[in-house]
Amino acid sequence: MRILLVEDDELLGDGLQAGLRHCGFQADWLRDGESARTALQTEDYAAVVLDLGLPRLDGLGLLRVLRGGGNNIPVLVLTARDATSDKVIGLDSGADDYLVKPIDLDEVAARLRALIRRAGGQVTPMVTVGRLELDPAGRRVYLDGDRVDLPAKEYAILELLMRNAGKVISRGQLESALYGWDEGVESNAVEVYIHHLRRKLTPNCIRTLRGVGYLFEKSS
Numbered sequence: 001m002r003i004l005l006v007e008d009d010e011l012l013g014d015g016l017q018a019g020l021r022h023c024g025f026q027a028d029w030l031r032d033g034e035s036a037r038t039a040l041q042t043e044d045y046a047a048v049v050l051d052l053g054l055p056r057l058d059g060l061g062l063l064r065v066l067r068g069g070g071n072n073i074p075v076l077v078l079t080a081r082d083a084t085s086d087k088v089i090g091l092d093s094g095a096d097d098y099l100v101k102p103i104d105l106d107e108v109a110a111r112l113r114a115l116i117r118r119a120g121g122q123v124t125p126m127v128t129v130g131r132l133e134l135d136p137a138g139r140r141v142y143l144d145g146d147r148v149d150l151p152a153k154e155y156a157i158l159e160l161l162m163r164n165a166g167k168v169i170s171r172g173q174l175e176s177a178l179y180g181w182d183e184g185v186e187s188n189a190v191e192v193y194i195h196h197l198r199r200k201l202t203p204n205c206i207r208t209l210r211g212v213g214y215l216f217e218k219s220s
């Protein structure tokens with residue numbers, strides 16, 4: 001899952017980006033609200049981790065712009081402010097959840113998973129489609145109850161497709177879920193991963209719609 005991290009503190013931002021990646025999120029890191037606003041207009045993210053005290057456009061300002069424009073992306077606010085009034089203002093401005101610094105990385109990751117799950121309308125933490133079951137917390141995949149080991153990028157592709165089972169996902173969306181801005185996209189990478197997934201899971205679980213994208217079959 002691709003996440004946007006907005007934090008102007010170099011040390012904290014660096015630690016959070018590395019920590020989120022370690023927890024299986026592809027995290028892009030920006031240091032001010034205005035750049036984040038632009039990125040959110042052009043890039044696909046599953047959620048935002050947002051500091052409140054930011055240069056150019058602050059976190060509350062960004063939240064108001066997002067919600068005012070009808071963008072309902074899940075937002076987890078991180079802040080040093082621990083006054084109750086600040087939490088209330090943050091939540092009233094459109095934050096979905098709130099963590100006060102110093103923060104625990106495992107808690108950030110768990111709350112992000114919960115926010116993304118709720119945004120996808122899923123009540124249970126496991127994602128089940130046909131014979132396949134996905135455990136996002138442990139990044140594990142089961143076929144008919146048996147564990148299937150997948151490399152991180154194959155897992156990322158499968159998670160996005162399974163969370164959107166029955167819907168067409170474009171190659172661009174899959175590439176965007178795989179790579180941050182600082183990594184190049186190898187041509188045909190998505191096709192190769194899909195080929196591996198079909199071989200390891202079931203041959204017909206992912207349908208190719210030529211020139212349009214890929215679809216995870218609901219009945220696979």
Ligand code: CA
Pocket residue numbers: 007008009051052053054
């Ligand atoms: Ca700050």
